[in-house]
Amino acid sequence: MRPTAVAPLLERQRDLMTYAQAREGGLTDAAIRWAVSRHWHVVLPRVLHVVRAPLSREQRLIAALLYAGDDAAIGGLSAASWYGLRHADDGGVVRVLVPRTSRSRDLRWVRVRRTRVPYEHRVSGAIRLVPPERAVVDAAREAQGPERAEGLVIEAVQRRIVRLDDLASMNSLLGLRWSALAERAIRSAAGGAWSVPEAGLYRLVSRSATLPEMWCNPVLKTSGGLRLLSPDGWFDDVGLAVMVHSRTWHDGQRWDGTVERDGDLVAHDVRVLPLAPTSIEREPARVLARIEQTYRAALRSGRTTDVVATRQTVR
Structure with a gap:
């Protein structure tokens, strides 16, 4: 009726x-x-x-706002999910922010939290949301573990939903409490990682006492200007590409295409070291030793490539 x-x-x-x-x-x-x-x-x-x-997903958000009041806004994982981030799983709980003059409370599937940091509203139909940078930082702070936080931030940056500078500024503005997860995720995205496994690879290589800096996802071109597949990791002085082959992050035809295009790199005298993401997570010492061994072999060989690499700039 x-x-x-x-x-x-x-x-x-x-x-x-x-x-x-x-x-x-x-x-x-x-x-x-x-x-x-x-x-x-x-x-x-x-x-x-x-x-x-x-209630539909949209109706749950609207109902939560009507319950929380006129100054409320959808925030955190719920807002990040509405902005389209597939890594933002809110678990069916609608996160709502309210001004500090209101009170925090939990009721059924609604979690209302007051904040001392003022927020702007973005409007999507009848839904009021915090801006994307606030949503992503809050979501990263409340994520269940560093991998989920990294997945959120990396996806948001790669899809150009947010800028790294805006994320860093927002994380600083929100204060030190719960900031570590978001800060680590922002650093991973700033390093050029396009996925959580790549972020883990970058951290692993950074621990080595013998390896030089590894570039994440550089642009590779032949001397004739032909663009090649961007490797997950690249050691520029020896032309060594490290590839993390993950069906989770490169599914279906994209995964098959990525694996097959490794051959394009080999055809241009690029050494390719394939790695499984599970090995990076479960056997980091063995994986690091393998990377170091492959790098030393490339250094001794003196073999050169006509490929020119350009570092990626992330903003």
């Missing part, structure tokens, strides 16, 4: 409204009670759904 007096409001808010909005639309308390007893559903305190059906 959708009363005519509040039809435009219900259309805008996807069949949701507060008790106060219903009254402002001319409905009496008796009419509201009657509708709730027969057709409507109270999904959160003082929030009405005029159709007795499960």
